[in-house]
Structure formats: C-alpha cells, structure tokens
Amino acid sequence: MSISQDPVVVEKKKFYPPDLMFGRNTALTVGNTTGAIRTSIDQLGRKRKNLLLDQNVGFYTTATFQTQYFVVPQTVFNMYGNQKYFLNHLTAQVNLMHPSDSGWNPIVIPYDDRGKKNAVEIGFEILQKIKEGITKQGGYALVMLPSKVERVKRQHDDLAALVVAGCHDDHMITASIMHSDTLEECYEHRSAQGTSMYEIRSALKGKYSGYVMGVAINQVLLNNERWPYILNMPLNADLTIGIDVKKKLAGFTFVDKFSKNILTKFDKSDNKEKLSSGQVVKMLVKQIALYAVIQIYL
Secondary structure (H helix, E strand, O other), X not given: OOOOOOOOOOOOOOOOOOOEEOHHHOEEEOOOOOOOEEOOHHHHXXXXXXXXXXXXXXXXXXXXXXXXXXXXXXXXXXXXXXOOOXXXXXXXXXXXXXXXXXXXXXXXXXXXXXXXXXXXXXHHHHHHHHHHHOOOOOEXXXXXXXXXXXXXXXXXXXXXXXXXXXXXXXXXXXXXXXXXXXXXHXXXXXXXXXXXXXXXXXXXXXXXXXXXXXXXXXXXXXXXXXXXXXXXXXXXXXXXXXXXXXXXXXXXXXXXXXXXXXXXXXXXXXOOOOOOHHXXXXXXXXXXXXXXXXXXXX
16 A cells, blocks of 8 residues: 555635625625625624624524513522622623613512422422513513522523423423523622622622623523524525424424524423434424415515
8 A cells, every 4th residue: 555645625615705785775795795794704703792682783583582580599589690690681681682672671580499309390390480480472571590409400401491391381381491500609708888799700890791681682582582693695505494402392493495484382292312303303393384374475
C-alpha cells in the first residue's frame, strides 16, 4: 500500500446566512439586498440583538398576549422573584422587545416548595396551585423550578416533563420552564438602616442582564409563539415540519415556504421519546389540513 505525500484538498464551499425580517418590515442582510440593513458576518449576532432591542423594530410577530401566568417558588418570590426585583426586570425586557397595548402582565401563582422531599411532590404542588390560580382554560405559563431540583438532572427532567404535560392536558396551558439557580447566584441580601433588600452583585450585572434577556426571548416570547425574526427569502420546501418528543409529549411545528405562517401543535405519545408511524400520520394529516385552511383565509 502506498500513501500519497500530498493531502487531499477539498474545495471550500461558502454560503452566506439568509436575509432576516424583523418587526416593522425591517430586513437585515450580509449581502447586498436592496432596502435591507447591511452588516458583516462577524457583526451579525450583535446587529440582530440590537434590532430586537430597538423600539422602532423589535420582534417580527406582535399581538396582544393571551392569559399569562408566572409560577414561582414561594421562597424565591418572597426574596427576589417578585415585582420589585426579577419579575419587574423580566416584564420590562419583554415589553421592550414586544410592545403591545396591554403588555405582558402575568398572573403570579406562588407555590410552597418548602419541605418537599422529591420532584414528584414539588410537581404535584405546582399543578395544584396552577389549578387553584387559573382563571380559565388556555394561556401560557412560565414556571420556575427550585434550584435544589435543578442540581439533580434526572429529577429536573422528570419534574419539567410532569409540569409541562400537566398544564397542557388539564388546562390547555402551554408552559415553559426556567431555573432559579442563576437568580440565587446573582442576587445578594443587604440590610441598610433596618431595611431588608436584595441587590444584584456588581460582578454579575452583565450575566444577570443577559439571563433576563434570555428568559424573555426563550421562555416567554417563543413560548407564546412570538417569533423574533423570520427568513426574508423562501425555503426550498413548500412546508417544513419539525417534530420532537419529550417525556411522552410530542411537539409539531409547521413552517410555510416563506416562514410567515408558523403553527405549533402538541400531542400525547405512548412512548417517552418516540412516536409510532400511525400517530405521526394521524397528526400530520390533521394539522396539515388545518394549516391549509388557515392559509386560505390569510
């Protein structure tokens, strides 16, 4: 066997990121698209973030929020998870990027996380308090899990799955999960002239600011199907479908050719991490038919 002294040279194939469309018909490009804001590839992420925070641009999808809930451990709420601290910062961040007439103003549902021995007990406590606190069927919830559960990955996953599935099955509420460990790290207790207060540690202000923005985008706005931006050029397929299964709850996302109409639906699975072919066919036929009807009326 002989070995060549010269390595194989593979031709580099470059492609540019697609153009993006933000709110108020603001387009962003790394090319030369007429009428779009131009940026370089190395500045794309920074420019994208700036446009989301720009009050004259913001999110592509804007609409009045449906019923909103913020489910929080009582211990965290009593310290820094309330309207004076974290919830106030999160609300301001959401409304900055997604301004609407009524704004994001969630109903707060505290739950007792003291003395609970495992994730199952905490999960049922959360679901019970949600049942007592909801005003009607439907809506969206941001659920904060206590840090003691977060540190045990399997317990955390089981608890998150229990809460998300319970909210959907019992109340038609779409829930997202956040964690309390970053807040626990960033906030510190202070006492001045007999007044108890919490402050963000000076060295962690940048981390805290990024965390609040991340929760606003990923756990609040995306959970509410508010899309920060869409592609400003067509996809190859007329319809793109994303499927994922987590702890017996399946999520389907349907995106049209121009990504202007995005539909998300959920279904239960008999298996923890997969779907049967029959269930996939049934779900796709049902939802594609619904999607087609929506397209007709848009």
